[in-house]
Amino acid sequence: MQFLTTPEHCFEQITDFCYPPQFLQVDDFEGGSLKLHYVDEGPRDANIVLMLHGEPSWSYLYRKMINPLVSEGYRVIAPDLIGFGKSDKPTERSDYTYQRHLDWVRQVIIQLDLKDITLVCQDWGGLLGLRLVAEHPDVFSRVLAANTMLPTGDHSPNEAFLNWQTFSQQVEVFPVAGVIKGATVTSLSPDVLDAYNAPFPDETYKAGVRQFPLLVPTTPEDPASEANRQAWQILQQFNKPFITAFSDSDPVTAGGDKIMQKLIPGCKGQAHTTIEKGGHFLQEDQGEKLAEVLLNFMNANPL
Template sequence: MQALRTPDERFSNLPGYDFTPHYIEVDDFEGGQLRMHFIDEGPRDGEVIWMQHGEPSWAYLYRKMITPLTAAGYRVIVPDLIGFGRSDKPTERSDYTYQRHLDWVTQLLDQLQLTDITLVCQDWGGLLGLRLVGEQPERFARVVASNTMLPTGDHPPGEAFFKWKAFSQEVDVFPAAGIIKGATVTPLTPEIYAAYDAPYPDESYKAGARQFPTLVPVSPDDPASDANRKAWQGLQGFNRPFLCAFSDSDPVTAGGDKIMRKLIPGCEGQAHTTIEQGGHFVQEDQGEVFANIILNFLTQNPIK
Protein backbone atom coordinates (compact mmCIF):
# COMPACT_ATOMS: atom_id res chain seq x y z
CA MET A 1 0.00 0.00 0.00
CA GLN A 2 1.36 3.40 -0.96
CA ALA A 3 1.07 5.99 1.78
CA LEU A 4 2.19 9.54 2.48
CA ARG A 5 3.49 10.90 5.77
CA THR A 6 2.91 14.55 6.60
CA PRO A 7 6.23 16.27 7.47
CA ASP A 8 6.64 16.89 11.20
CA GLU A 9 7.30 20.58 10.69
CA ARG A 10 3.67 21.01 9.60
CA PHE A 11 2.72 20.39 13.25
CA SER A 12 5.15 22.82 14.86
CA ASN A 13 3.88 25.72 16.97
CA LEU A 14 0.18 25.01 16.56
CA PRO A 15 -1.87 27.16 18.95
CA GLY A 16 -2.95 25.34 22.09
CA TYR A 17 -1.33 22.09 21.00
CA ASP A 18 1.94 21.03 22.62
CA PHE A 19 1.25 17.34 23.22
CA THR A 20 3.96 14.74 22.73
CA PRO A 21 3.28 12.50 19.69
CA HIS A 22 3.14 8.73 20.14
CA TYR A 23 3.07 6.12 17.38
CA ILE A 24 2.29 2.47 16.76
CA GLU A 25 2.49 0.36 13.63
CA VAL A 26 -0.71 -1.15 12.26
CA ASP A 27 -1.27 -3.69 9.48
CA ASP A 28 -2.14 -2.23 6.08
CA PHE A 29 -3.70 -5.60 5.08
CA GLU A 30 -1.51 -5.70 1.98
CA GLY A 31 1.70 -7.03 3.50
CA GLY A 32 2.98 -3.80 4.97
CA GLN A 33 2.45 -1.48 7.90
CA LEU A 34 1.24 2.03 8.53
CA ARG A 35 2.20 4.43 11.29
CA MET A 36 -0.70 5.55 13.48
CA HIS A 37 -0.40 8.56 15.77
CA PHE A 38 -2.04 9.09 19.13
CA ILE A 39 -1.89 11.50 22.05
CA ASP A 40 -1.38 9.80 25.42
CA GLU A 41 -1.54 12.25 28.33
CA GLY A 42 -2.07 11.88 32.05
CA PRO A 43 -1.11 9.17 34.55
CA ARG A 44 -0.55 5.73 33.03
CA ASP A 45 -2.51 4.13 35.86
CA GLY A 46 -5.44 6.53 35.49
CA GLU A 47 -8.83 5.53 34.14
CA VAL A 48 -8.73 5.72 30.34
CA ILE A 49 -10.69 8.29 28.37
CA TRP A 50 -10.46 7.54 24.66
CA MET A 51 -11.58 10.49 22.53
CA GLN A 52 -12.21 9.73 18.86
CA HIS A 53 -12.35 12.37 16.15
CA GLY A 54 -14.22 12.26 12.87
CA GLU A 55 -14.23 13.90 9.43
CA PRO A 56 -12.12 15.84 8.38
CA SER A 57 -10.67 16.73 11.79
CA TRP A 58 -7.84 15.20 13.80
CA ALA A 59 -6.64 15.05 17.41
CA TYR A 60 -6.22 18.83 17.41
CA LEU A 61 -10.01 19.07 17.76
CA TYR A 62 -9.78 17.83 21.37
CA ARG A 63 -6.94 20.12 22.51
CA LYS A 64 -9.17 22.22 24.81
CA MET A 65 -10.46 19.12 26.61
CA ILE A 66 -7.31 17.12 27.26
CA THR A 67 -5.75 19.19 30.06
CA PRO A 68 -8.91 19.52 32.21
CA LEU A 69 -9.37 15.76 32.05
CA THR A 70 -5.77 14.85 32.80
CA ALA A 71 -5.69 17.40 35.63
CA ALA A 72 -8.51 15.39 37.22
CA GLY A 73 -6.33 12.26 37.14
CA TYR A 74 -7.52 10.58 33.95
CA ARG A 75 -5.37 9.10 31.21
CA VAL A 76 -6.51 10.64 27.93
CA ILE A 77 -5.81 8.94 24.61
CA VAL A 78 -6.68 10.67 21.35
CA PRO A 79 -5.77 8.77 18.18
CA ASP A 80 -5.52 10.15 14.68
CA LEU A 81 -7.37 7.85 12.32
CA ILE A 82 -5.36 6.51 9.41
CA GLY A 83 -5.54 9.18 6.72
CA PHE A 84 -5.80 12.02 9.22
CA GLY A 85 -3.61 14.15 11.48
CA ARG A 86 -0.12 12.79 12.05
CA SER A 87 -1.06 9.25 11.00
CA ASP A 88 0.02 7.85 7.64
CA LYS A 89 -2.21 8.56 4.66
CA PRO A 90 -2.74 5.84 2.04
CA THR A 91 -2.97 7.48 -1.35
CA GLU A 92 -5.80 5.49 -2.95
CA ARG A 93 -9.37 6.08 -1.91
CA SER A 94 -10.06 2.37 -2.24
CA ASP A 95 -7.53 1.80 0.57
CA TYR A 96 -10.11 3.16 3.01
CA THR A 97 -13.08 1.07 4.08
CA TYR A 98 -15.34 1.16 7.12
CA GLN A 99 -13.97 -2.22 8.24
CA ARG A 100 -10.34 -1.22 7.81
CA HIS A 101 -10.85 1.86 9.95
CA LEU A 102 -12.40 -0.34 12.63
CA ASP A 103 -9.53 -2.79 12.39
CA TRP A 104 -6.92 -0.03 12.66
CA VAL A 105 -8.55 1.39 15.78
CA THR A 106 -8.88 -2.10 17.26
CA GLN A 107 -5.18 -2.70 16.70
CA LEU A 108 -4.44 0.45 18.67
CA LEU A 109 -6.66 -0.70 21.54
CA ASP A 110 -5.05 -4.15 21.48
CA GLN A 111 -1.47 -2.90 21.44
CA LEU A 112 -2.10 -0.47 24.29
CA GLN A 113 -4.01 -3.19 26.18
CA LEU A 114 -6.78 -0.77 27.10
CA THR A 115 -9.66 -1.86 29.33
CA ASP A 116 -12.43 -0.08 31.25
CA ILE A 117 -12.44 2.58 28.54
CA THR A 118 -14.62 5.66 28.64
CA LEU A 119 -15.35 6.44 24.99
CA VAL A 120 -15.96 10.04 23.94
CA CYS A 121 -17.05 10.12 20.32
CA GLN A 122 -18.30 12.65 17.77
CA ASP A 123 -19.00 12.45 14.02
CA TRP A 124 -17.18 9.40 12.53
CA GLY A 125 -15.75 8.86 15.98
CA GLY A 126 -19.20 7.49 16.79
CA LEU A 127 -19.62 5.48 13.61
CA LEU A 128 -16.45 3.68 14.63
CA GLY A 129 -16.63 3.87 18.41
CA LEU A 130 -20.29 2.93 18.79
CA ARG A 131 -19.77 0.03 16.40
CA LEU A 132 -16.98 -1.24 18.64
CA VAL A 133 -19.09 -0.76 21.78
CA GLY A 134 -21.81 -2.87 20.17
CA GLU A 135 -19.34 -5.56 19.08
CA GLN A 136 -16.94 -5.51 22.05
CA PRO A 137 -18.91 -4.13 25.01
CA GLU A 138 -16.53 -5.71 27.52
CA ARG A 139 -13.88 -3.12 26.62
CA PHE A 140 -15.99 -0.14 27.62
CA ALA A 141 -16.98 1.15 31.07
CA ARG A 142 -18.81 4.28 29.89
CA VAL A 143 -19.73 6.18 26.73
CA VAL A 144 -20.24 9.86 25.94
CA ALA A 145 -21.75 10.48 22.50
CA SER A 146 -21.97 13.90 20.86
CA ASN A 147 -23.27 14.78 17.42
CA THR A 148 -22.99 11.26 16.06
CA MET A 149 -24.93 8.09 15.33
CA LEU A 150 -24.49 4.49 14.21
CA PRO A 151 -26.42 4.41 10.92
CA THR A 152 -27.65 1.22 9.30
CA GLY A 153 -29.03 2.73 6.10
CA ASP A 154 -32.56 1.67 7.02
CA HIS A 155 -33.54 5.31 7.56
CA PRO A 156 -32.43 8.14 5.22
CA PRO A 157 -29.87 10.40 6.91
CA GLY A 158 -31.57 13.61 5.80
CA GLU A 159 -31.08 16.34 3.24
CA ALA A 160 -28.26 18.07 5.12
CA PHE A 161 -26.10 14.94 4.93
CA PHE A 162 -26.74 14.39 1.23
CA LYS A 163 -25.80 18.00 0.49
CA TRP A 164 -22.58 17.54 2.47
CA LYS A 165 -21.81 14.27 0.68
CA ALA A 166 -22.33 15.83 -2.76
CA PHE A 167 -20.14 18.78 -1.87
CA SER A 168 -17.36 16.55 -0.54
CA GLN A 169 -17.22 14.58 -3.79
CA GLU A 170 -17.64 17.44 -6.25
CA VAL A 171 -15.45 20.23 -4.85
CA ASP A 172 -12.14 20.57 -6.70
CA VAL A 173 -10.05 21.36 -3.62
CA PHE A 174 -11.25 19.60 -0.47
CA PRO A 175 -11.27 22.41 2.14
CA ALA A 176 -10.55 20.57 5.40
CA ALA A 177 -10.25 23.67 7.58
CA GLY A 178 -13.09 25.34 5.71
CA ILE A 179 -15.36 22.43 6.61
CA ILE A 180 -14.47 22.84 10.28
CA LYS A 181 -15.12 26.58 10.02
CA GLY A 182 -18.49 26.01 8.35
CA ALA A 183 -19.63 23.62 11.10
CA THR A 184 -18.71 25.76 14.10
CA VAL A 185 -20.51 28.77 15.53
CA THR A 186 -17.44 30.60 16.82
CA PRO A 187 -14.85 32.17 14.49
CA LEU A 188 -11.57 30.38 13.83
CA THR A 189 -8.44 32.51 13.98
CA PRO A 190 -6.11 32.22 10.97
CA GLU A 191 -3.69 30.20 13.12
CA ILE A 192 -6.36 27.68 14.19
CA TYR A 193 -7.66 27.50 10.64
CA ALA A 194 -4.14 26.63 9.47
CA ALA A 195 -3.84 23.97 12.19
CA TYR A 196 -6.80 22.06 10.77
CA ASP A 197 -5.15 22.18 7.34
CA ALA A 198 -1.75 21.15 8.72
CA PRO A 199 -2.09 17.40 8.00
CA TYR A 200 -2.72 18.01 4.29
CA PRO A 201 0.10 19.71 2.34
CA ASP A 202 -1.83 19.12 -0.90
CA GLU A 203 -4.75 17.16 -2.35
CA SER A 204 -2.75 13.92 -2.56
CA TYR A 205 -2.94 13.66 1.24
CA LYS A 206 -6.74 13.85 1.34
CA ALA A 207 -7.84 10.48 -0.05
CA GLY A 208 -9.13 9.38 3.37
CA ALA A 209 -10.99 12.61 3.96
CA ARG A 210 -12.57 12.41 0.52
CA GLN A 211 -13.62 8.80 1.00
CA PHE A 212 -15.24 9.03 4.44
CA PRO A 213 -18.57 10.55 3.29
CA THR A 214 -19.06 7.72 0.81
CA LEU A 215 -18.65 5.08 3.56
CA VAL A 216 -21.65 6.22 5.62
CA PRO A 217 -24.45 3.65 5.19
CA VAL A 218 -27.35 5.39 3.43
CA SER A 219 -29.25 2.35 2.09
CA PRO A 220 -30.27 -0.98 3.67
CA ASP A 221 -27.90 -2.94 1.42
CA ASP A 222 -24.80 -0.85 2.14
CA PRO A 223 -21.69 -3.02 2.79
CA ALA A 224 -21.67 -1.97 6.47
CA SER A 225 -25.41 -2.14 7.11
CA ASP A 226 -25.63 -5.73 8.37
CA ALA A 227 -22.68 -5.32 10.72
CA ASN A 228 -24.09 -2.08 12.09
CA ARG A 229 -27.47 -3.73 12.69
CA LYS A 230 -25.73 -6.46 14.66
CA ALA A 231 -23.81 -3.83 16.60
CA TRP A 232 -27.11 -2.18 17.49
CA GLN A 233 -28.17 -5.47 19.06
CA GLY A 234 -25.14 -5.17 21.28
CA LEU A 235 -25.88 -1.52 22.05
CA GLN A 236 -29.43 -2.43 23.01
CA GLY A 237 -27.92 -4.68 25.68
CA PHE A 238 -25.32 -2.14 26.85
CA ASN A 239 -26.33 -1.19 30.39
CA ARG A 240 -23.20 0.65 31.47
CA PRO A 241 -23.41 4.47 31.83
CA PHE A 242 -24.08 6.17 28.51
CA LEU A 243 -24.42 9.95 28.17
CA CYS A 244 -25.69 11.98 25.22
CA ALA A 245 -24.24 15.50 25.02
CA PHE A 246 -25.29 16.86 21.64
CA SER A 247 -25.01 20.52 20.69
CA ASP A 248 -27.78 22.95 19.78
CA SER A 249 -26.57 23.92 16.30
CA ASP A 250 -25.90 20.79 14.27
CA PRO A 251 -28.55 20.06 11.62
CA VAL A 252 -26.85 16.86 10.42
CA THR A 253 -27.07 14.82 13.64
CA ALA A 254 -29.97 16.56 15.41
CA GLY A 255 -32.30 13.98 16.94
CA GLY A 256 -29.77 11.18 17.08
CA ASP A 257 -29.56 11.53 20.83
CA LYS A 258 -33.26 10.76 21.19
CA ILE A 259 -32.80 7.45 19.36
CA MET A 260 -29.89 6.41 21.56
CA ARG A 261 -31.68 7.44 24.74
CA LYS A 262 -34.65 5.32 23.73
CA LEU A 263 -32.75 2.20 22.68
CA ILE A 264 -29.61 1.99 24.85
CA PRO A 265 -30.27 0.84 28.44
CA GLY A 266 -27.23 2.63 29.82
CA CYS A 267 -28.84 5.97 28.95
CA GLU A 268 -31.49 5.55 31.60
CA GLY A 269 -31.17 7.97 34.50
CA GLN A 270 -28.23 9.90 33.04
CA ALA A 271 -27.98 13.70 32.93
CA HIS A 272 -28.25 14.04 29.15
CA THR A 273 -27.63 17.58 28.03
CA THR A 274 -27.70 19.93 25.08
CA ILE A 275 -24.56 22.04 24.81
CA GLU A 276 -25.53 25.58 23.91
CA GLN A 277 -23.71 27.64 21.30
CA GLY A 278 -22.13 24.55 19.82
CA GLY A 279 -21.98 23.54 16.20
CA HIS A 280 -21.21 20.11 14.78
CA PHE A 281 -17.62 20.42 16.04
CA VAL A 282 -18.67 21.14 19.59
CA GLN A 283 -15.16 20.43 20.86
CA GLU A 284 -13.97 23.55 19.04
CA ASP A 285 -16.91 25.72 20.07
CA GLN A 286 -17.36 24.57 23.66
CA GLY A 287 -14.42 22.31 24.52
CA GLU A 288 -14.06 23.40 28.12
CA VAL A 289 -17.81 23.08 28.74
CA PHE A 290 -17.81 19.64 27.14
CA ALA A 291 -14.87 18.56 29.32
CA ASN A 292 -16.71 19.62 32.46
CA ILE A 293 -19.79 17.68 31.38
CA ILE A 294 -17.62 14.59 30.97
CA LEU A 295 -15.99 15.09 34.37
CA ASN A 296 -19.38 15.38 36.08
CA PHE A 297 -20.57 12.25 34.28
CA LEU A 298 -17.50 10.28 35.38
CA THR A 299 -17.84 11.45 38.97
CA GLN A 300 -21.50 10.45 39.07
CA ASN A 301 -20.77 7.06 37.47
CA PRO A 302 -17.64 5.58 39.07
CA ILE A 303 -16.30 2.32 37.73
CA LYS A 304 -17.34 -0.45 40.09
Protein backbone atom coordinates in the same frame (compact mmCIF):
# COMPACT_ATOMS: atom_id res chain seq x y z
CA MET B 1 -0.04 -0.07 0.18
CA GLN B 2 1.23 3.31 -0.96
CA PHE B 3 0.95 6.09 1.60
CA LEU B 4 2.14 9.57 2.45
CA THR B 5 3.43 10.90 5.76
CA THR B 6 2.82 14.57 6.45
CA PRO B 7 6.21 16.24 7.09
CA GLU B 8 6.66 17.25 10.71
CA HIS B 9 7.43 20.83 9.71
CA CYS B 10 3.79 21.22 8.68
CA PHE B 11 2.87 21.12 12.37
CA GLU B 12 5.65 23.33 13.72
CA GLN B 13 3.60 26.52 13.84
CA ILE B 14 0.87 25.01 16.03
CA THR B 15 1.29 26.53 19.47
CA ASP B 16 -1.79 25.27 21.34
CA PHE B 17 -1.23 21.53 20.85
CA CYS B 18 2.19 20.70 22.20
CA TYR B 19 1.75 17.10 23.32
CA PRO B 20 4.63 14.71 22.63
CA PRO B 21 3.66 12.62 19.61
CA GLN B 22 3.21 8.89 20.16
CA PHE B 23 3.09 6.33 17.34
CA LEU B 24 1.97 2.75 16.78
CA GLN B 25 2.57 0.53 13.78
CA VAL B 26 -0.73 -0.89 12.57
CA ASP B 27 -1.38 -3.54 9.93
CA ASP B 28 -2.30 -2.19 6.49
CA PHE B 29 -3.88 -5.60 5.60
CA GLU B 30 -1.75 -5.76 2.48
CA GLY B 31 1.46 -7.13 3.94
CA GLY B 32 2.81 -3.88 5.32
CA SER B 33 2.16 -1.43 8.13
CA LEU B 34 1.13 2.16 8.70
CA LYS B 35 2.15 4.63 11.38
CA LEU B 36 -0.73 5.78 13.58
CA HIS B 37 -0.30 8.84 15.77
CA TYR B 38 -1.96 9.32 19.13
CA VAL B 39 -1.89 11.66 22.09
CA ASP B 40 -1.35 9.90 25.43
CA GLU B 41 -1.48 12.21 28.44
CA GLY B 42 -1.90 11.57 32.15
CA PRO B 43 -0.81 8.78 34.52
CA ARG B 44 -0.39 5.44 32.78
CA ASP B 45 -2.26 3.62 35.54
CA ALA B 46 -5.21 6.04 35.62
CA ASN B 47 -8.73 5.52 34.32
CA ILE B 48 -8.70 5.80 30.53
CA VAL B 49 -10.65 8.25 28.37
CA LEU B 50 -10.48 7.39 24.67
CA MET B 51 -11.41 10.31 22.40
CA LEU B 52 -12.26 9.52 18.77
CA HIS B 53 -12.49 12.30 16.19
CA GLY B 54 -14.25 12.36 12.84
CA GLU B 55 -14.17 13.95 9.40
CA PRO B 56 -12.06 15.94 8.47
CA SER B 57 -10.55 16.74 11.87
CA TRP B 58 -7.80 15.14 13.97
CA SER B 59 -6.83 14.85 17.63
CA TYR B 60 -6.23 18.62 17.67
CA LEU B 61 -10.02 18.90 17.95
CA TYR B 62 -9.81 17.65 21.55
CA ARG B 63 -7.15 20.08 22.78
CA LYS B 64 -9.60 22.03 24.97
CA MET B 65 -10.66 18.85 26.76
CA ILE B 66 -7.39 17.02 27.34
CA ASN B 67 -5.87 19.22 30.06
CA PRO B 68 -9.01 19.46 32.24
CA LEU B 69 -9.26 15.68 32.27
CA VAL B 70 -5.57 15.11 32.94
CA SER B 71 -5.78 17.66 35.76
CA GLU B 72 -8.45 15.47 37.37
CA GLY B 73 -6.19 12.43 37.20
CA TYR B 74 -7.41 10.71 34.04
CA ARG B 75 -5.33 9.23 31.23
CA VAL B 76 -6.46 10.65 27.90
CA ILE B 77 -5.76 8.88 24.62
CA ALA B 78 -6.69 10.63 21.39
CA PRO B 79 -5.68 8.83 18.19
CA ASP B 80 -5.50 10.30 14.70
CA LEU B 81 -7.44 8.01 12.40
CA ILE B 82 -5.43 6.63 9.49
CA GLY B 83 -5.57 9.26 6.74
CA PHE B 84 -5.83 12.13 9.23
CA GLY B 85 -3.65 14.25 11.48
CA LYS B 86 -0.13 12.96 11.98
CA SER B 87 -1.04 9.40 11.00
CA ASP B 88 0.00 7.95 7.65
CA LYS B 89 -2.27 8.62 4.69
CA PRO B 90 -2.84 5.87 2.11
CA THR B 91 -3.00 7.48 -1.32
CA GLU B 92 -5.79 5.43 -2.95
CA ARG B 93 -9.36 6.02 -1.96
CA SER B 94 -10.03 2.29 -2.24
CA ASP B 95 -7.57 1.79 0.63
CA TYR B 96 -10.18 3.25 3.00
CA THR B 97 -13.09 1.10 4.13
CA TYR B 98 -15.34 1.17 7.16
CA GLN B 99 -13.96 -2.20 8.26
CA ARG B 100 -10.34 -1.15 7.94
CA HIS B 101 -10.95 1.96 10.04
CA LEU B 102 -12.58 -0.20 12.70
CA ASP B 103 -9.63 -2.58 12.68
CA TRP B 104 -7.11 0.27 12.88
CA VAL B 105 -8.78 1.70 15.99
CA ARG B 106 -9.15 -1.82 17.38
CA GLN B 107 -5.37 -2.20 17.04
CA VAL B 108 -4.91 0.88 19.22
CA ILE B 109 -7.03 -0.71 21.94
CA ILE B 110 -5.19 -4.03 21.67
CA GLN B 111 -1.64 -2.69 21.41
CA LEU B 112 -2.08 -0.28 24.32
CA ASP B 113 -3.97 -2.93 26.31
CA LEU B 114 -6.79 -0.53 27.10
CA LYS B 115 -9.45 -1.63 29.58
CA ASP B 116 -12.31 0.05 31.46
CA ILE B 117 -12.44 2.64 28.70
CA THR B 118 -14.59 5.75 28.86
CA LEU B 119 -15.32 6.50 25.21
CA VAL B 120 -15.87 10.02 23.89
CA CYS B 121 -17.03 9.94 20.29
CA GLN B 122 -18.22 12.51 17.77
CA ASP B 123 -18.97 12.31 14.04
CA TRP B 124 -17.10 9.29 12.57
CA GLY B 125 -15.72 8.73 16.05
CA GLY B 126 -19.18 7.37 16.84
CA LEU B 127 -19.57 5.30 13.69
CA LEU B 128 -16.33 3.61 14.73
CA GLY B 129 -16.54 3.83 18.50
CA LEU B 130 -20.12 2.60 18.89
CA ARG B 131 -19.37 -0.37 16.64
CA LEU B 132 -16.38 -1.21 18.80
CA VAL B 133 -18.46 -0.88 21.97
CA ALA B 134 -20.86 -3.43 20.51
CA GLU B 135 -18.04 -5.74 19.45
CA HIS B 136 -16.03 -5.40 22.68
CA PRO B 137 -18.51 -4.39 25.42
CA ASP B 138 -16.21 -5.84 28.07
CA VAL B 139 -13.48 -3.22 27.54
CA PHE B 140 -15.79 -0.19 27.57
CA SER B 141 -17.18 1.02 30.90
CA ARG B 142 -18.78 4.35 29.99
CA VAL B 143 -19.74 6.20 26.81
CA LEU B 144 -20.29 9.86 25.96
CA ALA B 145 -21.76 10.34 22.48
CA ALA B 146 -21.77 13.81 20.94
CA ASN B 147 -23.15 14.73 17.51
CA THR B 148 -22.87 11.23 16.09
CA MET B 149 -24.88 8.15 15.16
CA LEU B 150 -24.50 4.54 14.10
CA PRO B 151 -26.47 4.43 10.82
CA THR B 152 -27.69 1.22 9.21
CA GLY B 153 -28.90 2.69 5.92
CA ASP B 154 -32.46 1.62 6.71
CA HIS B 155 -33.56 5.25 7.04
CA SER B 156 -32.87 7.94 4.47
CA PRO B 157 -30.19 10.47 5.46
CA ASN B 158 -31.37 14.01 6.09
CA GLU B 159 -30.88 16.76 3.54
CA ALA B 160 -27.99 18.32 5.45
CA PHE B 161 -25.95 15.12 5.23
CA LEU B 162 -26.79 14.53 1.58
CA ASN B 163 -25.73 18.09 0.74
CA TRP B 164 -22.46 17.56 2.60
CA GLN B 165 -21.83 14.25 0.84
CA THR B 166 -22.39 15.81 -2.57
CA PHE B 167 -20.17 18.78 -1.76
CA SER B 168 -17.35 16.53 -0.53
CA GLN B 169 -17.22 14.71 -3.86
CA GLN B 170 -17.67 17.63 -6.22
CA VAL B 171 -15.49 20.37 -4.72
CA GLU B 172 -12.25 20.64 -6.69
CA VAL B 173 -9.99 21.53 -3.75
CA PHE B 174 -11.23 19.99 -0.52
CA PRO B 175 -11.27 22.89 2.01
CA VAL B 176 -10.50 21.07 5.25
CA ALA B 177 -10.35 24.14 7.48
CA GLY B 178 -13.30 25.62 5.61
CA VAL B 179 -15.37 22.57 6.50
CA ILE B 180 -14.48 22.97 10.17
CA LYS B 181 -15.25 26.69 10.01
CA GLY B 182 -18.58 26.05 8.34
CA ALA B 183 -19.62 23.54 10.99
CA THR B 184 -18.82 25.69 14.03
CA VAL B 185 -20.70 28.70 15.40
CA THR B 186 -17.77 30.57 16.94
CA SER B 187 -15.12 32.55 15.12
CA LEU B 188 -11.96 30.56 14.47
CA SER B 189 -8.60 32.31 14.35
CA PRO B 190 -6.27 31.95 11.38
CA ASP B 191 -3.93 29.89 13.57
CA VAL B 192 -6.68 27.40 14.38
CA LEU B 193 -7.68 27.12 10.74
CA ASP B 194 -4.05 26.56 9.79
CA ALA B 195 -3.85 23.76 12.37
CA TYR B 196 -6.76 21.93 10.73
CA ASN B 197 -5.15 22.34 7.32
CA ALA B 198 -1.70 21.27 8.57
CA PRO B 199 -2.07 17.50 8.00
CA PHE B 200 -2.88 18.03 4.30
CA PRO B 201 -0.16 19.93 2.41
CA ASP B 202 -1.90 19.28 -0.91
CA GLU B 203 -4.72 17.24 -2.46
CA THR B 204 -2.63 14.05 -2.68
CA TYR B 205 -2.90 13.72 1.12
CA LYS B 206 -6.71 13.88 1.09
CA ALA B 207 -7.79 10.46 -0.19
CA GLY B 208 -9.21 9.55 3.22
CA VAL B 209 -10.91 12.90 3.65
CA ARG B 210 -12.56 12.45 0.26
CA GLN B 211 -13.64 8.86 0.86
CA PHE B 212 -15.05 9.09 4.38
CA PRO B 213 -18.40 10.68 3.39
CA LEU B 214 -19.04 7.80 0.98
CA LEU B 215 -18.44 5.17 3.67
CA VAL B 216 -21.44 6.24 5.75
CA PRO B 217 -24.16 3.59 5.24
CA THR B 218 -27.00 5.33 3.40
CA THR B 219 -28.80 2.30 1.90
CA PRO B 220 -29.88 -1.01 3.43
CA GLU B 221 -27.45 -2.83 1.12
CA ASP B 222 -24.36 -0.87 2.16
CA PRO B 223 -21.39 -3.16 3.01
CA ALA B 224 -21.51 -2.01 6.66
CA SER B 225 -25.29 -1.99 7.12
CA GLU B 226 -25.79 -5.52 8.40
CA ALA B 227 -22.88 -5.29 10.83
CA ASN B 228 -24.29 -2.02 12.16
CA ARG B 229 -27.71 -3.62 12.59
CA GLN B 230 -26.09 -6.39 14.60
CA ALA B 231 -24.23 -3.76 16.64
CA TRP B 232 -27.54 -2.10 17.49
CA GLN B 233 -28.84 -5.44 18.80
CA ILE B 234 -25.99 -5.43 21.29
CA LEU B 235 -26.24 -1.71 22.09
CA GLN B 236 -29.89 -2.26 22.97
CA GLN B 237 -28.60 -4.50 25.78
CA PHE B 238 -25.71 -2.22 26.81
CA ASN B 239 -26.53 -1.12 30.35
CA LYS B 240 -23.28 0.55 31.33
CA PRO B 241 -23.43 4.35 31.81
CA PHE B 242 -24.12 6.09 28.50
CA ILE B 243 -24.71 9.82 28.11
CA THR B 244 -25.54 12.01 25.14
CA ALA B 245 -24.18 15.54 24.86
CA PHE B 246 -25.28 16.85 21.49
CA SER B 247 -25.13 20.52 20.55
CA ASP B 248 -27.95 22.87 19.68
CA SER B 249 -26.71 23.83 16.19
CA ASP B 250 -25.89 20.71 14.21
CA PRO B 251 -28.38 19.93 11.44
CA VAL B 252 -26.51 16.76 10.41
CA THR B 253 -26.94 14.73 13.62
CA ALA B 254 -29.90 16.50 15.25
CA GLY B 255 -32.24 14.01 16.90
CA GLY B 256 -29.70 11.22 17.15
CA ASP B 257 -29.45 11.74 20.89
CA LYS B 258 -33.15 10.98 21.37
CA ILE B 259 -32.79 7.70 19.46
CA MET B 260 -29.88 6.61 21.66
CA GLN B 261 -31.71 7.60 24.83
CA LYS B 262 -34.69 5.51 23.75
CA LEU B 263 -32.81 2.40 22.63
CA ILE B 264 -29.72 2.08 24.86
CA PRO B 265 -30.48 0.94 28.43
CA GLY B 266 -27.36 2.60 29.83
CA CYS B 267 -28.87 5.99 28.99
CA LYS B 268 -31.54 5.61 31.67
CA GLY B 269 -31.14 8.06 34.54
CA GLN B 270 -28.18 9.90 33.03
CA ALA B 271 -27.92 13.70 32.87
CA HIS B 272 -28.27 14.02 29.11
CA THR B 273 -27.65 17.54 27.93
CA THR B 274 -27.86 19.79 24.92
CA ILE B 275 -24.81 22.02 24.77
CA GLU B 276 -25.71 25.53 23.73
CA LYS B 277 -23.79 27.59 21.19
CA GLY B 278 -22.20 24.54 19.63
CA GLY B 279 -22.06 23.49 15.99
CA HIS B 280 -21.24 20.06 14.61
CA PHE B 281 -17.70 20.35 15.99
CA LEU B 282 -18.82 21.19 19.49
CA GLN B 283 -15.36 20.33 20.86
CA GLU B 284 -14.14 23.41 19.02
CA ASP B 285 -17.05 25.63 20.03
CA GLN B 286 -17.60 24.38 23.57
CA GLY B 287 -14.72 22.06 24.43
CA GLU B 288 -14.43 23.26 28.01
CA LYS B 289 -18.16 22.77 28.57
CA LEU B 290 -18.06 19.29 27.05
CA ALA B 291 -15.14 18.42 29.33
CA GLU B 292 -17.21 19.60 32.31
CA VAL B 293 -20.15 17.44 31.23
CA LEU B 294 -17.82 14.47 30.85
CA LEU B 295 -16.21 14.95 34.27
CA ASN B 296 -19.60 15.26 35.95
CA PHE B 297 -20.75 12.11 34.15
CA MET B 298 -17.71 10.12 35.26
CA ASN B 299 -17.97 11.39 38.82
CA ALA B 300 -21.63 10.36 38.92
CA ASN B 301 -20.76 6.91 37.54
CA PRO B 302 -17.46 5.89 39.16
CA LEU B 303 -15.70 2.72 38.07
